[in-house]
Amino acid sequence: MTGDISLDEFFKRLEARDDIGAAERDALRASIDSFGHFDSQTDLVKEGDRPKRSTLLLKGFAARYKIVGNGERQISAIHISGDFIDLHSFPLKEMDHSVLALTDCEVAFFPHSELEKLTANYPHLTRMLWLMTLLDSAIHREWITGLGRLSAEARHAHLMCELGVRLEAVGHGKKDNFYLPVTQSDLADALGVSSVHENRVIQSLRAKGLLAWHNGQVTLPDLKAIYALAEFDDRYLHLVKEPR
Amino acid sequence: MTGDISLDEFFKRLEARDDIGAAERDALRASIDSFGHFDSQTDLVKEGDRPKRSTLLLKGFAARYKIVGNGERQISAIHISGDFIDLHSFPLKEMDHSVLALTDCEVAFFPHSELEKLTANYPHLTRMLWLMTLLDSAIHREWITGLGRLSAEARHAHLMCELGVRLEAVGHGKKDNFYLPVTQSDLADALGVSSVHENRVIQSLRAKGLLAWHNGQVTLPDLKAIYALAEFDDRYLHLVKEPR
DNA sequence: CGTCAGATTGAGCAGCTTCAACGTATGTGG
DNA sequence: CCACATACGTTGAAGCTGCTCAATCTGACG
Numbered sequence: 001m002t003g004d005i006s007l008d009e010f011f012k013r014l015e016a017r018d019d020i021g022a023a024e025r026d027a028l029r030a031s032i033d034s035f036g037h038f039d040s041q042t043d044l045v046k047e048g049d050r051p052k053r054s055t056l057l058l059k060g061f062a063a064r065y066k067i068v069g070n071g072e073r074q075i076s077a078i079h080i081s082g083d084f085i086d087l088h089s090f091p092l093k094e095m096d097h098s099v100l101a102l103t104d105c106e107v108a109f110f111p112h113s114e115l116e117k118l119t120a121n122y123p124h125l126t127r128m129l130w131l132m133t134l135l136d137s138a139i140h141r142e143w144i145t146g147l148g149r150l151s152a153e154a155r156h157a158h159l160m161c162e163l164g165v166r167l168e169a170v171g172h173g174k175k176d177n178f179y180l181p182v183t184q185s186d187l188a189d190a191l192g193v194s195s196v197h198e199n200r201v202i203q204s205l206r207a208k209g210l211l212a213w214h215n216g217q218v219t220l221p222d223l224k225a226i227y228a229l230a231e232f233d234d235r236y237l238h239l240v241k242e243p244r
Numbered sequence: 245m246t247g248d249i250s251l252d253e254f255f256k257r258l259e260a261r262d263d264i265g266a267a268e269r270d271a272l273r274a275s276i277d278s279f280g281h282f283d284s285q286t287d288l289v290k291e292g293d294r295p296k297r298s299t300l301l302l303k304g305f306a307a308r309y310k311i312v313g314n315g316e317r318q319i320s321a322i323h324i325s326g327d328f329i330d331l332h333s334f335p336l337k338e339m340d341h342s343v344l345a346l347t348d349c350e351v352a353f354f355p356h357s358e359l360e361k362l363t364a365n366y367p368h369l370t371r372m373l374w375l376m377t378l379l380d381s382a383i384h385r386e387w388i389t390g391l392g393r394l395s396a397e398a399r400h401a402h403l404m405c406e407l408g409v410r411l412e413a414v415g416h417g418k419k420d421n422f423y424l425p426v427t428q429s430d431l432a433d434a435l436g437v438s439s440v441h442e443n444r445v446i447q448s449l450r451a452k453g454l455l456a457w458h459n460g461q462v463t464l465p466d467l468k469a470i471y472a473l474a475e476f477d478d479r480y481l482h483l484v485k486e487p488r
Numbered sequence: 489c490g491t492c493a494g495a496t497t498g499a500g501c502a503g504c505t506t507c508a509a510c511g512t513a514t515g516t517g518g
Numbered sequence: 519c520c521a522c523a524t525a526c527g528t529t530g531a532a533g534c535t536g537c538t539c540a541a542t543c544t545g546a547c548g
Contacts, residue, residue, distance in 0.1 A: 091375040140384035147391035148436025192392025236340040
């Protein structure tokens, strides 16, 4: 089962922000309790859960979401390989939202008891894990800005730009060309629009020559133009390697 | 200058989630470098800054915000007494947004070098500081859900409910009655609407008997009804005292 | 009394929703 | 291999939410 499984993307994500020593890598690997698989469209964790472990996404796509009163869904984050999907449940204890597998997912489980040992013995590594949750927070703020002040078209464009950069940073595809096997409905729920309108937004971007999307393969033919339309600046992703 | 200044609200905010020992309190107090004041409408930190210290808000209201291309502003968080406004700049290093004083503000500064010592010597306290940033994150997610899937009226109601609970938790007013000296424009920028529409939303809530607001004093005459309209459930604020 | 920030009002318009239908690809059981 | 089911994508038309522009009102303050 563990044959193919690697922490490559996770280490890349960390290394993109600061050096991680061999001892720290070993400590991280030793903190893993087990590996797991989730089928597409199943929940990895549910709102109200009190997980005793945190889940690192090794392979696949997942989304944090909440359901509102009328049954509509809002996605607050899309996670890719190398992302911890619920590291925050370690200090927070109770989940205030659910996480759904958008595709089949491979994961690694880190028991909170092991994470607690890390916080006692590896201060720098603790700050790096803290940092990982702060990156989620930075992305949340960017989404809030988009939802409040940008058009649906700009928001869609922005999400494509963001995913391109994040995927490239963990070695999956390029900024302007990557695999994104999710539905228009999923994207609509992330962007806060109806699936009908999301479809029209995509058509509009296609017509402008800013987006191609076939069989889950996204291409952004004119990066400069789509960055401008989306008002995208990747600084909020903090892809700067420095002592932390 | 330090005469009136106390960390009461901050300790209340922490104690609402877990016990903080005397040694931990002392360590926190000892980590303070200096105190400061900011006039209303001035920036406490600016996007792009690389602060060498983190700022704890002791008194007043502040807002994190970004400006978009057409000059519009989106507020992504409203902070009250006892909130760290840029604790995330400790691991993140660079600010990806600015923070504005909505009123006159009193603050305490924690140099990052001191925070680093805390992470080396006080693992539990470190997790509590981490927790403080994760609460911001939880609020961000709730705002995303509102911006994406609730009406402007429900969002306004939700924000009032949230601020009531948060203010009561640090000893400022009651859930249904508190002081909020900000403008309708500020709220509009937090809720992602125009100030004209925000004014109409407020009038509608007043007409329904769900909101009174004079001279900055907010009253929610029918908590149950406004919670229902806002779909407000305070679990995302994690006001549960337990070992962390 | 003039000034200014903030609040309020009206009218017309744009973005997005809703409802409903239809298209298209893939898979499945008989 | 066909009949059917299912999921996803696409299209049209009507309507609502919230925006823009512009004017007016109000209270605080010098």
